[in-house]
Amino acid sequence: MTDLHSHLRDRILTTLAGLGIDRAAAEPMVRLDPPKNRDHGDVALGAFQLAKLAGKAPPALATELAAMITSDAIVESAAAAGPFVNFRFRREALAREVLTAIQSDAVPYGKANQHGQTVCIDFSSPNIAKPFHIGHMRSTVIGNALCRIHRHQGATVHGINHLGDWGMPFAKMMTAYMRWGNEAELHKSPMRYMFDLYKRYSVEAKQNPALDDEAAKHFQALESGADNQERRMWQLLRDESLKAFQGPYARLGVTFDHITGESFFEDKMEAAMARVSASGVLEDSEGAQVVWLKELGIKEPCLLRKSDGTTLYHTRDLAAAFYRETTFHPDRILYVVGAEQKLHFDQLKGVLTKMKEPIAKAVEHVPFGLVLSKTDEGKWEKFASRSGNAVFLDEILDEAVAKVRSIIREKNPDLPNADEVAEQIGVSAIIFNDLKNSRIKDVKFDWESMLNFDGETGPYVQFACARLSSILRKVEVSVPDSDQIDFSLLADAERVLLTMMDFGTAVQRAAEQSEPSHVTGHMIALAGEIHSYLREHYVVGEAPAIQNARLVLVDAARRLLTTGLGLLGIAAPERM
RNA sequence: GCGCCCGUAGCUCAAUUGGAUAGAGCGCCAGACUACGAAUCUGGAGGUUGGAGGUUCAAUUCCUCCCGGGCGUACCA
CATH class of the missing domain: 3.40.50.620 (HUPs)
Structure with a gap:
């Protein structure tokens, strides 16, 4: 839970106490989840259980809460929508919280101290x-x-x-x-x-x-x-x-x-x-x-x-x-x-x-x-190593690397150490593909989709890293300390920031459930938000205050993607 | 036979553990590169969540039964 969440949570509990609801009883019921649709708000509270505790109808309690939780330095608004209360954080507070934590490698973006387990x-x-x-x-x-x-x-x-x-x-x-x-x-x-x-x-x-x-x-x-x-x-x-x-x-x-x-x-x-x-x-x-x-x-x-x-x-x-x-x-x-x-x-x-x-x-x-491998009839069946249709790992990796090498030749012919990078990207693509879905799902092995690097793939995430690295290279100034920028200039980066804020939850769930795909999925989401953001927002050559603010954002995104890929055992090359 | 797992868009998968109008990618169609990387982005079409009951204010999610697929079921690992 971030500082923003605990602040909001505290305000909700205090407000509930004002309505005569016991704080300890309400505590486990105040769950702040991302809403189904992010247009609704940054976090949402479902008032179902709390309403029962208060002896009111959920929409009535939601309306009451929304009215009583006024804006402050962190909370921008609270709005009732049926039995839900949707909250928005102040954009400035959101950016400060997330970017400062990432820049200083604070938990959960950085490695936690030994916790004894x-x-x-x-x-x-x-x-x-x-x-x-x-x-x-x-x-x-x-x-x-x-x-x-x-x-x-x-x-x-x-x-x-x-x-x-x-x-x-x-x-x-x-x-x-x-x-x-x-x-x-x-x-x-x-x-x-x-x-x-x-x-x-x-x-x-x-x-x-x-x-x-x-x-x-x-x-x-x-x-x-x-x-x-x-x-x-x-x-x-x-x-x-x-x-x-x-x-x-x-x-x-x-x-x-x-x-x-x-x-x-x-x-x-x-x-x-x-x-x-x-x-x-x-x-x-x-x-x-x-x-x-x-x-x-x-x-x-x-x-x-x-x-x-x-x-x-x-x-x-x-x-x-x-x-x-x-x-x-x-x-x-x-x-x-x-x-x-x-x-x-x-x-x-x-x-x-x-x-x-x-x-x-x-x-x-x-x-x-x-x-599973595909039969001639188009059915999926188990690889049988005995019958000799096993595919050796080296073959797969070599194919992937060769494909990457030819893409590089086409798109980035001047790339130095292209062979080394091709090896990194190709191997990563195969690893990422294996970690993308819930582990209990069978992996359907087919060459065509395995060698397609468009969409939700390892290269997609790595490409986002490379774009960010490229910007940091071209801007030719160093990334400012996060306390030196005007966070209000990053209001247009809310989607990126909100996604970054989910990093900790994704990693925690991955650890608890032994499910790396939570991390993989989060990397895809973050890379997607970055790609969209970069399309409409330039960094290099903007007015100094804007350039500085966006530099901190770009740097944070690159750090987080690198960390996340690292958790999957995947490299994040600077160029590809 | 019994036990366990899976079944969501044409295909491959999500859905924060019971919450809002079920979301992505691939493929298909239509668009966007004389500003930081188009391995990208923006739209569009595409759904009776295998079926039937049940519990609940609320079910893709929990319970029962059925259907389909897979895995396992004492001297293998």
Whole structure:
């Protein structure tokens, strides 16, 4: 809430008290939201609940309030519209409040001080020994944005890459390599080579189920802890994959605080199992060890040990939860993992709940939709990496970058470091596209819309930044301190200013709901207002007082867009 | 079968968590570059919010049932 809001809120509460309405009772009912239509006013108050408290009809109370809240240094007007009261702030006060805060990097526009909350974010977590394709990108990009958003909000963040470097998928890879692989080929192009091996395994395992038994034996041997052929193989394949992942991560600008894959918990699983057992919830069932969760509304039991004695995904996640609890003391643990794994995380949380472990309440699955591709019949279907129609991330990024490069060649042929900028813009376009919609929505992957940079896209927002940077370059004077300008000259920038004022709410909602699209949406809105404003308002060469006032506005907009894009993991180039 | 998710303009999506006349982009049509960047801007057409009930002063939002699509459903992750 900004100072303007709290001032208005205080005046409303005082006025209500004058009408005999208890301040404490009214407090939660005074919600100041942006009105549906900004022409109505800057903020609106719905008088429905308050009217009940006052024993009056909502329109009557709204009229009364509007009449009693007279204008002051901050509030310009209050007008009743049916059961609503619409308020307008003085344009001067609005501009001063917003621009001064942005210029001084004050919260929420700038980073908040540490507020004591600790958030673990488990994201990306690819199955190594498989190529990094479009499907891996969602968790990576969403998780990265959440890390940045929470840091901005003042949380201590632990970004964790929980690599899938253990278990059956890895054992299958190993089996394929032992049968058909050779090291020279592997080193040439590790990702492609391993992907081909994996595909071959999948095909042959369908004909020959004995392959899966072989893989299970290899996994048993690996998990025995002995220094054997399997362990050396595991080390080799893991090293190669991890090296290969550095490429995509570097291009996407993603970093991790901890790379602790499933194998990291190899020596921590027995202790975890002992803890489950000691809590009395572990049961034997059909030769396996499970936890039943029927009383929590989950029919399927959570398997923690297979009948052959080996562990499962759940076992490792449980060990990881305990480890994170003692190491990081998190308030929240966010698992940025596809929606198809909802049951898995319900079970994980369920087991911890049944064990009466306090950490249970911190466990939060952050699900997201699938990446779909279009069939020849025009239907959308899941990308199947096995059938080989997977699109590799590098291919997509390269296409986007090439398209950007050709646009630059056409529109801005003299741009220095054009290749570098093309890389930034192209990669950003793909990231932005992934963060644009609610994460639960499936992403419909099609080249045409992916490579269209008109409208609500990353380049649209970046272009706004570039225009603003261009103005700041051309004006050839420095941006004045905000206390040196005449804010009343910015009355015509009200739409920009009101949009800027929503930044904090957008980021806060993104953090609370683990939903980066709130930030993305706000960036589109702000860029749109800027583009419109710049069309009709010039900066360079205006009368000094006007030029100075607009310079502060332009600078603030550029700062805010840069900050917002930064929260999404996207760069804001000065030229493009 | 059961559980969960999704269904809003031709297409892709919003709608500040129950509030005012449901908003954007793409595509389509018509306009705007001899002043700071046209990857832009300004207009226009386009809606029974899948359907039927219910709760409420108020429902795209909550409840029930149905329809359509998807995901999941104990020794994979």
